[in-house]
Amino acid sequence: MPIQGIPQMDQVDAAFGQAVGEELRLARELNGWPLEHLAARLPFDIDVHELASYEDGTEPITAVRYNQLCRALRAPAPTLLHNALQRARLYKLVPHLRVNLRQLAHNTNVQFLPVAQWAHNQLTASPNTAVELPWTSIQELADTIDRPHHELIDYLAGFLPPVSLAS
Numbered sequence: 001m002p003i004q005g006i007p008q009m010d011q012v013d014a015a016f017g018q019a020v021g022e023e024l025r026l027a028r029e030l031n032g033w034p035l036e037h038l039a040a041r042l043p044f045d046i047d048v049h050e051l052a053s054y055e056d057g058t059e060p061i062t063a064v065r066y067n068q069l070c071r072a073l074r075a076p077a078p079t080l081l082h083n084a085l086q087r088a089r090l091y092k093l094v095p096h097l098r099v100n101l102r103q104l105a106h107n108t109n110v111q112f113l114p115v116a117q118w119a120h121n122q123l124t125a126s127p128n129t130a131v132e133l134p135w136t137s138i139q140e141l142a143d144t145i146d147r148p149h150h151e152l153i154d155y156l157a158g159f160l161p162p163v164s165l166a167s
Helices: 009-031 035-041 048-055 063-073 077-087 101-105 110-125 135-145 149-157
Strands: 096-100 130-134
Touching (some): 009 048, 009 063, 009 077, 035 048, 035 063, 096 149, 101 110, 110 135, 110 149, 130 135, 135 149
16 A cells, blocks of 8 residues: 555656656767767667667666766766656655756746845855755755745756766
8 A cells, every 4th residue: 555645666666767767868968969879889789779768768777787878978877866866856865956056046936036046146156057955955945935845845956957977
């Protein structure tokens, strides 16, 4: 019997698989590569359709295969994994939220305008657009703007910064 308020495990697995696939696809697109180019860079033979099924989350991916894909994409595997957990809204599995301050500062959601102003102030103090916000900071920010922290978490989670690729 499912526990109220907690999604069934197959729903969590599906959401996580789709989020991992989306992160892989975004990294591939950030490199400007078609699927065929990524397939050619891998140390194993793979069909383009299988790669596409990883990207759309319909084919499970092993840890070894995930690591090989990340290396071929020149993308840090831990960062992609963190982004996937955040994208899938599996917050209890990440120590902080990764947030793109530039996108956040330009957002016009009326309910969170003070957060956009906060992001603008952060950018003025430091040019670093990608930040990692610990849960305590998010709670303090939620208290400051008088919003429930779970609403602020869901809002901030939508501002994932792009992954930095290795040269």
